Amino acid sequence: MSETTADIAPKKPARSDESLKSLTKVSRVLDCFSTSRRALSLAEICSETGFPRSTTHRLLAAMREVGFVEQERERDTYRLGLRLFELGSVVLANLELNREGRAIVDALHRLTGRAVHLAVFDGLRAVVIQRTEAEPMLSTTMVENSPAHCTSVGKAILAYQAEEIVDRVMAAGLERYTETTITDPAALTAELTQTRTRGYAVDNGEHQPGLRCVGAPIRNQSGLVFAALSVSAPAWQTPVTEVDELSQVVVYHANLISQRLGYTR
Incomplete structure (x- = not known):
């Protein structure tokens, strides 16, 4: 057969x-x-x-x-x-945002004299991968989770995410950190709408008391917002009257990073 x-x-x-x-x-x-x-x-x-x-x-x-x-x-x-730290260091070293953003983070720090943070969105929180302190120094590579609903980097990213992602962040809980933390979903929705309208986010002591931060979105080659750049300083050093002028500087540097990543308007 x-x-x-x-x-x-x-x-x-x-x-x-x-x-x-x-x-x-x-x-x-x-x-x-x-x-x-x-x-x-x-x-x-x-x-x-x-x-x-x-x-x-x-x-x-x-x-x-x-x-x-x-x-x-x-x-x-x-x-x-420590094995996770070793692997994370490799990831950061190979992350294009980390490489392209370093010089711009340092430049923004020197220009403003304020602390600067560079963060990427993990789907729920803003993960800070570079930061400088207010004292003169070059940026350091590190990883630190920050809540998306009450930091300027987080809100600058969250404002441009799909509705289901925003809903997921809200469902995870809007934890209160200070008296000014936004914990009401409707209020956060309005805040994100305002952020999109003006093109930058503001943290008025919502995560750390007395700290004012201004953050701007960073886009990848496809134009999707996946990261953000911010400057931070005590509120008395950054009065509300100076936020608009400072935001222009932050947005400009965030756009520079977007351009280096291949984004063109």
Whole structure:
């Protein structure tokens, strides 16, 4: 009996989603940690992720093996490992925004004498990847999460996002940091509309008391806003009457970065 082509053709192994599921679980464990939650117990991670204790313990053991987490045996808690810092440094070094923005961040700092922040949007928060302090210095590479709803970089980015993304940020909670933090969704919607109209965002002590910040959006080659640039100073050094003039300088430098990334109007 002759064999048909279908009979002799090699069969492809059934695709398994186990690897993808494992990666998703690892990501959920990593998301449990933050700057305010630096060390977590096994029970806390189980509670946060909803994973069974045995599954969580197995994941943490594997993550510890590759350096993604470190275990403090005295307290029986876990912290993020240095391997993640090493990988993050590689990401930053290869990030075009980081390379193209560095000189402009330094130039804006020298021109204004104020602290400067360069941030990228991760879908929920503004991740600061470069900053200078008010004292004369070159920009430093670092990573720091900032809330999108109450910082000038965050609002400058959020104002240009699709409605479903804005809704997701609101659903995550508009945490109050100061007396002036916008915590009402309707008020935030109005603030973002105003930001789009004038082309820049203002943080009037909404994240840190007494600090006024002005931020402007940065666009990629396709024209999508994915990052922002800001200057910050104590409110007494940046009175409301000077915000409009300062915003023009910030917008100009943000546009320079957009142009270096390939954006053309």
